[in-house]
Amino acid sequence: MEYTGISAASGYALGPAFLLQDRQIQVLKSEVTKENLDSEILRFEEALRKAAQDLEEIKERARQTIGSEEAEIFTAHILVLQDPEYSGAIKDMIRSEARNVEWAVQAVTDQFLELFASMDNDYIRERAADLRDVSSRLLRHLLGISTQSLSEITEKVILVAYDLTPSDTAQLDRDKVVGIVTNIGGRTSHSAIMARSMEIPAVVGVQDIMEKIKSGEFVIVDGSEGKIIVNPTEDLIQLYKEKQLSYEAQREELKKLVQLPSMTPDGIQVELIANIGNPKDGLAAVENGAEGIGLYRTEFLYMGREALPSEEEQFEAYKSVTEMFGREHPVVIRSLDIGGDKELPYLDMPKEMNPFLGYRAIRLCLDRTDIFRTQLRAILRASAYGNIKLMYPMIATLEELRKANKVLETVKQELLAEAIPFNKGMEVGIMVEIPAVAVMADRFAREVDFFSIGTNDLIQYTMAADRMNETVSYLYQPFNLAVLRLIRSVIESAHKEGKRVAMCGEMAGDLTALPILLGLGLDEFSMSASSVLLARALVRQLTMKKARSIAEAVLEMDNPLEIENFVKQEMQC
Structure with missing residues (x-):
């Protein structure tokens, strides 16, 4: 039998099912003297x-x-x-x-x-x-209830569960759990994110799967297509073994591209850089051949602790990543983007009905300049050791940009007075994630050194659709013409002022979107480290002429699915 769900982590896995039993806890009510x-x-x-x-x-x-x-x-x-x-x-x-x-x-x-x-x-x-x-x-x-310990699984299995908590996923032995299937969940659920990080093929959201499968039954997990096959025929087993070998061979082949340039066949250099959250992630970016860092999410330095990180601690974290890439490769550090779904309990931030549109990111920093100045000092000091660039998140108005730059200038003067070295020419840019900035990109381009388009927020703000809300997720459309027109406008406005444009949202690592973005003139693609080599392989077989032709064609279409299918068909030609 074949069942479909949501592809959470690509790849193929074959093996016996291991059902994680329902762990509902019965609680009795009793009086206490x-x-x-x-x-x-x-x-x-x-x-x-x-x-x-x-x-x-x-x-x-x-x-x-x-x-x-x-x-x-x-x-x-x-x-x-x-x-x-x-x-x-x-x-x-x-x-x-x-x-x-x-x-x-x-x-x-x-x-x-x-x-x-x-x-x-x-x-x-x-x-x-x-x-x-x-x-x-x-x-x-x-x-005093013990539970199944996933860390004690002794053979290679396909783990089947109603749902997996992050605690469950963290205990998995990736040498034993070769595939994951769950009844509920989506691509952005915690367990799906962790499955991708562990590179375990996973299909989630397979309705009633716990009732349709028994422990020990042979299962195929097709994480690339989002389907599972229970008790497959020998022919299907052989077919998927071949797919598995082909997939693994492709991954090995990609490793040969680590030291090669991201250059189109007609000689256009494309910058493929990585998104990271800490110095350890920087090492993974280097190993995957990233040509720099396009988004250093500094908020992770502030999380999971009881007090703000010191200037010295931040300086060391920024400096270490900068030294990994040397002076020739960029390291774009985003200033603190806390708020929304990222809280710091020790800041005692106000409770909000809609925190994603509230007191967060640059809005918090401009209000708490004591926190902002400490971070800016650390970033400036680290800039003496490489090609650091500073990027402000969640900018909505020119006034916010100017206020942030005024704080930055004050910090620069402090460091000069203290004779502390820093890169006086450090570039300063903004994230384009609010539609108001995309519409006003021509004005912003006069006052910044670069743009980085944050498509995760830009798409949901443009479409007025919460991308985590399953009932309106159909409106989270990267290939919607309105989104593509905004991206084109940002790129054209920046280029008129001689400024470069990067993209650091999920769309940058989407292989279907890449030909369109390249054709629109995007200069830098910043993505998860694991996506860099796949993107490089595509760039090295895609001429700029072809990319421009694809971009021109899709801008004449008005259906997101039509656009997506057209690109896929063109790339198979």
């Missing part, structure tokens, strides 16, 4: 301590096996445990209702989840997933 209330509170605090210890261990294991950025998922879980609104509500219920702690944990969790479900906000939805994972961990400690 007044004399024993303090004991219940102590039991709860001990469970909090053990759960936090678990998560710290899982976070460290994830950092070593998957990467620092992915490991930050568990920082969010730890923050739930530390949230006084959550733990305080549980303690209050134990005392006011004189009930057992297990029941109080479940009751308060259900109240929070019901509240979250009523809110149309992807940040809140992510917190709901974190809360479920954390509450389940608390209850297991309180009830």
Whole structure:
């Protein structure tokens, strides 16, 4: 039988199914005498301590096996445990209702989840997933329940589950779990992101799959097409073994491109650079042949800790990545982009109905110039060691840009007075992610050194569609003509002023979008490190003449699916 879902991580896997059993925890309600209330509170605090210890261990294991950025998922879980609104509500219920702690944990969790479900906000939805994972961990400690340990799987299997929590995924042994199938989830879910990082083929959102498959049944996971086959014929098994070998051979072949230039057959040099979140990611970018860093997400230096990072700590982090690439390759450092779905509990930021359109990124930095100035000092100091460029996120107006540059100039004067070296000619650019800036790109181009188009936000703001909301996800359309016209306008406006344009959103690593973007004149493509060699292979077989022809043709179309299919067909010619 064949079932379809969502392709979460490409590749092919074959093997017996290992079903992760339903781990619903039954909680009974019981009365507690007044004399024993303090004991219940102590039991709860001990469970909090053990759960936090678990998560710290899982976070460290994830950092070593998957990467620092992915490991930050568990920082969010730890923050739930530390949230006084959550733990305080549980303690209050134990005392006011004189009930057992297990029941109080479940009751308060259900109240929070019901509240979250009523809110149309992807940040809140992510917190709901974190809360479920954390509450389940608390209850297991309180009830003394052990669970299946995924780290103890002894043979190569296809892991099948209703859902995988980040904690589950972090415990996977990639040598044993060769494929993943889940009943729910999407490409942007935590487990899907981690599966891609671990390069485990995965298909998610296969409805009712736990009822359609039994442990031990032979399964094929086609992560590239988003489908699974249960109890396949021998012919299908042989076909997919051949696909698997071909896929692995392709990956080995791509490694030969690491030292080769990203140049079209007609001699046009294309810059393929990487997005990173920390120095370790910088090493992966080097290994994958990235020609620089197009987006250094500095917010990860601020997360998972109890206080702001010092100037010296930031300086060392920026300097280390800069030295990896030398003076000839760019390292674009984005100033702090906190807010939205990235909170810092020690900043005590205000609660907002729509944090993605609220107090975040450059808006926060211009308000908290003490934080901004410290970061700018670190970036400027590191600029003495290589080709660092500074980029401001979430710029909406020229006035914001000018205010940010005024703070930067003040910091430069401080460093000059202290005789601290820095690159006085360091380039300064902005992210183009708000449609207002794309429309006004001609004016902004006069005051910046470069643009970097952040398509993740630009697309959803242009289409007024939350890309994490499944009910309107069909409107998240990278190939919508309105989006393509905005991109073209930004590129043309910048080029008229002699300025370069990069792209650092997911669209930059989309092989179907690449010919269009190249044809529109995009100068730099910044993507995940694992996408660089695939993009280089495509660039080396795509002439600029062909790319321009494709771009001109799609700009005459008005259907996103028609555009996407046209590009795919043209690239097969």
